[in-house]
Amino acid sequence: MSSARKQGRARFAVQEERDGWLFAAPFVVGALAFVVFPLAYSVALVFLEWDLVRPPAFVGLANIRKLFQDPMVGTSLYNTAYYTFLGVPLHLLVALTLALALNARARGVSAYRTAFYLPSITPSVASAVIWLQILHPEFGMLNDAFEKLGISPQRWLFEPSLTKPAFILMSLWSIGPQMVIFLAGLQAVPEVLYEAAHADGASAWQRFRHVTLPLLTPTIFFNIVVGIIASFQVFTTSFMMTGGGPQNATLFMVLQIYYVAFSYSRFGYASAIAWILFLIVAGFTVLQFYIGRRWVYYETQL
Amino acid sequence: MASRVAPSSPTVASAARSPGSVLRRRARRMAPNALLHLVVLPLAVVFSVPLLWVISTSLKPQTEVFSWPIQWIPTHVRWSNYVEAITRIPAATFASNTAFIVVVSTTLTVLSSSMVGYSLARLRWRGRQIVFAVVVVTMMLPPVVTIVPAFLMYKAIGWVDTYLPLILPSSTAGAAFYIFLMRQYFTGLPYELEEAARIDGATSWRIWWQIMLPLCGPVLATVAIFTALHHYNDFMWPLIILSSPDHYTLALGLRMFVDMNTSYWHLIMAFSTLMLLPIIALFFIAQRYFIRGIHLTGLAGR
Numbered sequence: 001m002s003s004a005r006k007q008g009r010a011r012f013a014v015q016e017e018r019d020g021w022l023f024a025a026p027f028v029v030g031a032l033a034f035v036v037f038p039l040a041y042s043v044a045l046v047f048l049e050w051d052l053v054r055p056p057a058f059v060g061l062a063n064i065r066k067l068f069q070d071p072m073v074g075t076s077l078y079n080t081a082y083y084t085f086l087g088v089p090l091h092l093l094v095a096l097t098l099a100l101a102l103n104a105r106a107r108g109v110s111a112y113r114t115a116f117y118l119p120s121i122t123p124s125v126a127s128a129v130i131w132l133q134i135l136h137p138e139f140g141m142l143n144d145a146f147e148k149l150g151i152s153p154q155r156w157l158f159e160p161s162l163t164k165p166a167f168i169l170m171s172l173w174s175i176g177p178q179m180v181i182f183l184a185g186l187q188a189v190p191e192v193l194y195e196a197a198h199a200d201g202a203s204a205w206q207r208f209r210h211v212t213l214p215l216l217t218p219t220i221f222f223n224i225v226v227g228i229i230a231s232f233q234v235f236t237t238s239f240m241m242t243g244g245g246p247q248n249a250t251l252f253m254v255l256q257i258y259y260v261a262f263s264y265s266r267f268g269y270a271s272a273i274a275w276i277l278f279l280i281v282a283g284f285t286v287l288q289f290y291i292g293r294r295w296v297y298y299e300t301q302l
Numbered sequence: 303m304a305s306r307v308a309p310s311s312p313t314v315a316s317a318a319r320s321p322g323s324v325l326r327r328r329a330r331r332m333a334p335n336a337l338l339h340l341v342v343l344p345l346a347v348v349f350s351v352p353l354l355w356v357i358s359t360s361l362k363p364q365t366e367v368f369s370w371p372i373q374w375i376p377t378h379v380r381w382s383n384y385v386e387a388i389t390r391i392p393a394a395t396f397a398s399n400t401a402f403i404v405v406v407s408t409t410l411t412v413l414s415s416s417m418v419g420y421s422l423a424r425l426r427w428r429g430r431q432i433v434f435a436v437v438v439v440t441m442m443l444p445p446v447v448t449i450v451p452a453f454l455m456y457k458a459i460g461w462v463d464t465y466l467p468l469i470l471p472s473s474t475a476g477a478a479f480y481i482f483l484m485r486q487y488f489t490g491l492p493y494e495l496e497e498a499a500r501i502d503g504a505t506s507w508r509i510w511w512q513i514m515l516p517l518c519g520p521v522l523a524t525v526a527i528f529t530a531l532h533h534y535n536d537f538m539w540p541l542i543i544l545s546s547p548d549h550y551t552l553a554l555g556l557r558m559f560v561d562m563n564t565s566y567w568h569l570i571m572a573f574s575t576l577m578l579l580p581i582i583a584l585f586f587i588a589q590r591y592f593i594r595g596i597h598l599t600g601l602a603g604r
Binding site: 012013015016017018019020021022023024026027028029030031033034035037038039041042045050052098101102104106107108111112114115116117118119121122123124125126127129130131132133134138139141144147173180229232233235236239240254257258261262267270271274275277278281282285 | 335338339341342343345346349350351352353355356359367368369370371372413414417418420421422425426427428429430433436437440442443444445446447448449450451452453454455457470471473474475476477478481500505506507510531534535537538542552553556557560567570571574577578581582585589592593
């Protein structure tokens with residue numbers, strides 16, 4: 001009897017082992033074919049010169065050396081860093097402000113939430129088209145508003161010093177998800193803490209500074225990480241609106257990788273640039289998790 | 303992540319104590335609400351204006367598109383712009399291509415992420431921990447690193463200009479995040495459900511299909527919505543993979559329209575409006591899954 005049961009369990013364990021792999025197969029096979037292999041291939045490509053016309057040629061470290069000599073790499077790095085480190089803090093500030101304002105049980109909050117959220121699910125090509133018109137130097141809505149305020153119209157997408165600020169302004173239009181994440185974070189702050197602070201005579205600012213902010217740090221932290229990673233991969237905006245110009249002012253890293261690979265057919269060099277981008281993004285992810293562990297407040301630490 | 307905290311009962315309880323405090327509390331609650339509308343309403347208008355403006359332009363005669371000062375309401379509403387927009391480019395082809403990609407990818411992603419998630423959460427097999435670690439690493443990998451080598455790989459096996467590279471990678475390895483989501487959800491379900499079925503001799507397939515899947519409707523809906531949104535909006539990857547206009551998606555079609563002739567802005571805006579309609583409809587139908595999904599993923603619309 002007991003041996004039969006043991007046998008049954010053993011048979012089930014064998015079956016479970018097989019089922020486990022079978023169920024996981026879509027990911028395992030997909031990861032090998034579409035991630036592991038291309039990654040290995042990408043490492044090999046760094047050492048090759050290949051334009052798909054002539055056979056690939058081994059060039060050693062030439063692509064890596066070129067990274068340090070190519071002024072365009074510096075330009076695209078600077079542009080991407082500018083866009084990210086000015087844009088992301090601004091996104092957080094606006095998204096948090098909106099979330100604080102909407103964290104009220106008042107009429108119309110869900111309509112507001114919809115108004116702020118909808119732009120973020122607009123297809124990126126469509127928003128590029130829309131903003132091309134808004135930023136139009138002669139007939140654009142933004143210059144129309146400027147004129148009404150008595151400010152002279154600007155040549156947004158044609159003036160190198162203004163294109164990146166214009167793109168950052170445009171990116172503010174799609175902060176909906178960050179705002180919703182902040183709202184969730186705010187709603188998770190226990191009401192009793194506010195009431196206790198209130199009873200102790202804390203002002204609105206003190207309640208924000210000493211109750212809301214500490215409890216919101218994981219959310220802020222999450223938004224920073226996701227924001228930086230997404231921002232470093234900006235592509236459609238500059239591809240559609242400026243093609244990287246004027247004077248390479250909006251040549252971002254992914255756009256540069258795209259041009260080097262698919263316009264100039266320099267697949268080896270494009271891979272080398274892609275690895276730089278990868279190292280930067282991975283670096284920020286690791287760095288932020290390391291820093292985050294120090295200043296992020298988690299409830300379990302109480 | 304706690305999504306919503308119940309409305310604070312302490313406030314109600316203490317308010318009920320004396321009639322004077324009721325009024326004071328109500329006044330205090332009204333004041334921030336007025337402030338809310340005062341600050342948020344103008345911002346909500348600013349956020350909504352671009353979308354309203356697209357609709358306005360889509361109904362203008364060509365001569366009014368570039369008028370200064372801006373003509374907000376067209377003098378003659380031209381619905382015929384819409385007809386012209388979808389006949390000037392093969393919009394029906396683009397729409398059916400997009401529908402095909404969205405439907406197939408979404409179905410496959412939902413199936414594969416729930417299968418793999420089930421395996422990682424519920425089945426015991428050797429290698430499970432390693433596969434889970436790979437899922438987490440894949441989740442954090444910026445897709446841009448593999449774009450160049452993946453393109454070369456698909457070129458070599460004749461997949462370029464087909465839908466396979468748009469569908470298969472994203473519904474297997476690319477679904478890492480959804481796998482993670484499903485795994486977390488399955489881990490939280492009670493084990494008794496499964497054990498009873500096991501004793502009755504049900505196979506893993508039956509347990510997954512008949513017991514587990516019916517229990518995770520909301521998560522599946524969230525995965526489906528975000529997958530569909532991603533494929534509908536995706537631009538860069540189809541741009542790289544699809545070369546013949548017959549195979550274009552709506553996003554590529556819109557770009558083709560912009561490249562064709564810049565004096566067709568009224569038609570381009572009509573096309574953009576049509577492209578936005580399904581997304582807006584989806585948002586209003588499935589709003590709570592969107593909000594839930596953002597809480598879970600924070601990645602909507604990227």
